[in-house]
Amino acid sequence: xxxxxxxxxxxxxxxxxLHVLKDLDxxxxxxxxxxxxxxSGSGKSTLLNILGILDAYDEGEYxxxxxxVKGLSERKAANYRNxxxxxxxxxxxxxxxxxxxxxxxxxxxxxxxxxARRNALALDYLDRxxxxxxxxxxxxxxxxxxxxxxxxxxxxxxxxxLILADEPTGALDSKTSAEIMExxxxxxxxxxxxxxVTHESDVAAECNRTVRLVDGRFEARA
Amino acid sequence: MIDRFxxxxxxMWRNRVRTALTSLxxxxxxxxxxxxxxxxxxxxxNVVHEFRDDATNSIWLYPxxxxxxxxxxxxxxxxxxxxxxxxxxxxxxxxxxxxxxxxYPNDSLVRWKDREATFEVRATHPDHRFLENTIVAxxxxxxxxxxxxxxxxxxxxxxxxxxxxxxxxxIGEWISVSGVMFQVVGVFEDTGGTDEExxxxxxxxxxxxxxxxxxxxxxxxxxxxxxxxxxxxTMAEQTLQMLARRHHFDPQDRRAMRVRNNVEQxxxxxxxxxxxxxxxxxxxxxTVAAGIVGVSNIMLVSVKERTSEIGLRKALGAxxxxxxxxxxxxALLLTGVSGYGGLVAGVLALEAVxxxxxxxxxxxxxxxxxxxxxxxxxxxVVAGAVAGLVPALQAASVNPIEALRNE
Numbered sequence: 001x002x003x004x005x006x007x008x009x010x011x012x013x014x015x016x017x018l019h020v021l022k023d024l025d026x027x028x029x030x031x032x033x034x035x036x037x038x039x040s041g042s043g044k045s046t047l048l049n050i051l052g053i054l055d056a057y058d059e060g061e062y063x064x065x066x067x068x069v070k071g072l073s074e075r076k077a078a079n080y081r082n083x084x085x086x087x088x089x090x091x092x093x094x095x096x097x098x099x100x101x102x103x104x105x106x107x108x109x110x111x112x113x114x115x116a117r118r119n120a121l122a123l124d125y126l127d128r129x130x131x132x133x134x135x136x137x138x139x140x141x142x143x144x145x146x147x148x149x150x151x152x153x154x155x156x157x158x159x160x161x162l163i164l165a166d167e168p169t170g171a172l173d174s175k176t177s178a179e180i181m182e183x184x185x186x187x188x189x190x191x192x193x194x195x196x197v198t199h200e201s202d203v204a205a206e207c208n209r210t211v212r213l214v215d216g217r218f219e220a221r222a
Numbered sequence: 223m224i225d226r227f228x229x230x231x232x233x234m235w236r237n238r239v240r241t242a243l244t245s246l247x248x249x250x251x252x253x254x255x256x257x258x259x260x261x262x263x264x265x266x267x268n269v270v271h272e273f274r275d276d277a278t279n280s281i282w283l284y285p286x287x288x289x290x291x292x293x294x295x296x297x298x299x300x301x302x303x304x305x306x307x308x309x310x311x312x313x314x315x316x317x318x319x320x321x322x323x324x325x326y327p328n329d330s331l332v333r334w335k336d337r338e339a340t341f342e343v344r345a346t347h348p349d350h351r352f353l354e355n356t357i358v359a360x361x362x363x364x365x366x367x368x369x370x371x372x373x374x375x376x377x378x379x380x381x382x383x384x385x386x387x388x389x390x391x392x393i394g395e396w397i398s399v400s401g402v403m404f405q406v407v408g409v410f411e412d413t414g415g416t417d418e419e420x421x422x423x424x425x426x427x428x429x430x431x432x433x434x435x436x437x438x439x440x441x442x443x444x445x446x447x448x449x450x451x452x453x454x455x456t457m458a459e460q461t462l463q464m465l466a467r468r469h470h471f472d473p474q475d476r477r478a479m480r481v482r483n484n485v486e487q488x489x490x491x492x493x494x495x496x497x498x499x500x501x502x503x504x505x506x507x508x509t510v511a512a513g514i515v516g517v518s519n520i521m522l523v524s525v526k527e528r529t530s531e532i533g534l535r536k537a538l539g540a541x542x543x544x545x546x547x548x549x550x551x552x553a554l555l556l557t558g559v560s561g562y563g564g565l566v567a568g569v570l571a572l573e574a575v576x577x578x579x580x581x582x583x584x585x586x587x588x589x590x591x592x593x594x595x596x597x598x599x600x601x602x603v604v605a606g607a608v609a610g611l612v613p614a615l616q617a618a619s620v621n622p623i624e625a626l627r628n629e
């Protein structure tokens with residue numbers, strides 16, 4: 001599903017290039033559930049942004065399925081994000097003025113799906129995360145766990161190849177964290193590849209495998 | 223499309239106070255523009271109305287006193303037209319449409335039975351009605367046979383009839399004008415209003431004979447059809463030259479003979495109003511521009527506030543184009559709706575002015591016409607696009623990574 005080869009990424013800091021990602025190689029098979037761990041400054045956010053087609057890399061190749069993701073126009077990148085990827089963020093990033101079902105339906109809006117059809121689909125996915133009864137509620141009427149479930153439903157609604165979760169449990173208590181992890185594993189069991197960036201080892205422990213990023217390189221497996 | 227509209231409406235409703243205040247600034251701009259244009263039009267209408275009393279295509283001749291010696295004649299000589307000047311001008315000047323002389327009898331007491339009142343009396347030729355825009359309401363105006371036979375007939379203004387005859391039909395009645403009896407043959411109205419309807423018209427030949435006027439004519443005026451300004455200037459000059467020859471005065475002596483060219487004056491007034499119109503547009507557009515800057519500003523703030531929202535939309539697959547069009551459409555909607563509101567409010571305000579402000583000497587029928595309304599609408603569309611452009615580009619450049627960084 002994912003194949004990174006010799007990915008290098010530099011940032012310009014004070015006129016000098018800062019080498020953030022160094023010759024990264026990574027393969028994630030379809031249907032895998034992978035945790036990426038690393039301390040802050042290790043480059044894991046940068047890696048996630050590259051995987052999420054939110055940022056470009058300088059050298060190497062990134063294959064998503066059979067598509068080479070390189071040197072895309074903004075329009076193309078937006079299109080790929082919309083079709084191939086689902087995002088789950090630490091702070092949920094639901095639109096506060098839209099209710100649950102509208103939030104879930106948002107990716108479909110950018111696919112040009114009709115309003116009735118996308119709300120129906122969104123409701124299906126809300127049902128799947130157990131929040132069908134909350135469809136008409138605004139985000140601020142929901143608990144953190146519920147909001148993250150809505151976000152997962154939103155990530156799923158466009159039937160992506162890959163779910164990218166950035167600290168999905170970072171803002172949640174341990175009980176709710178466990179529930180969200182269960183949900184993500186459920187999703188994974190249905191065959192969708194999931195990559196979770198986290199610094200919590202119990203989250204990583206739930207995944208099939210863990211890669212650790214240290215100073216822009218993958219650490220050899222312990 | 224409806225989808226997009228609902229998407230925008232929800233965003234604007236979320237910031238409804240701000241949306242309302244911003245709308246107000248645009249609405250105010252358009253409101254002021256419409257009001258200014260309407261008042262400009264009202265001023266213009268008023269001046270045009272002032273001109274309506276007399277034919278705008280006319281040239282008026284007023285004899286005066288010489289101030290330069292000429293041809294052996296001394297200064298300070300008072301000039302006076304005679305019937306022969308009238309004949310000479312009507313035959314000698316090319317392009318005259320209607321021509322009339324006017325003789326003012328000295329006294330002007332009008333009496334009918336036991337009622338009497340003083341009015342202005344004008345003794346004229348039949349063509350006079352074309353110069354003063356006289357409208358015959360009943361009976362007839364003076365005609366050539368009245369003059370040829372020196373008939374004792376009179377045509378009364380409506381105001382004269384109202385004051386002297388009240389409810390009685392004046393046609394056929396005999397009245398005394400300064401002691402001479404005349405039979406009323408017509409009643410007229412005048413576009414110049416009540417003052418112009420407080421007049422008595424008599425045949426000039428009859429009046430000259432009746433009031434010891436001899437051949438005297440106080441002034442002569444004629445219309446020129448639809449001659450151009452240049453052509454009328456030539457005609458005025460020819461007229462002046464002819465009169466100078468006949469009365470032996472220096473054509474350069476402005477006091478000796480005043481020639482009033484209404485065509486030229488009317489053209490000048492129209493020019494002034496074209497200028498005023500342009501000025502009104504500049505001021506009005508300035509006000510609208512201030513409103514637009516306000517919209518642009520507030521949209522910028524809004525984009526800044528919504529950075530994370532825009533970042534998220536981008537992450538979920540919004541293309542830069544769709545972000546730009548979202549912000550642009552918002553600006554268009556904002557300026558469009560509020561501007562239209564201002565337009566309607568302005569038109570209503572003008573309507574109120576027209577209905578409730580009494581007739582006065584400055585404003586008449588303030589109004590905006592359809593083309594102005596359309597221009598204002600087109601302006602709004604452009605304004606909306608301009609107002610939205612900078613914020614939209616700003617929004618399109620939002621970096622989703624920065625925007626979504628965990629707070």
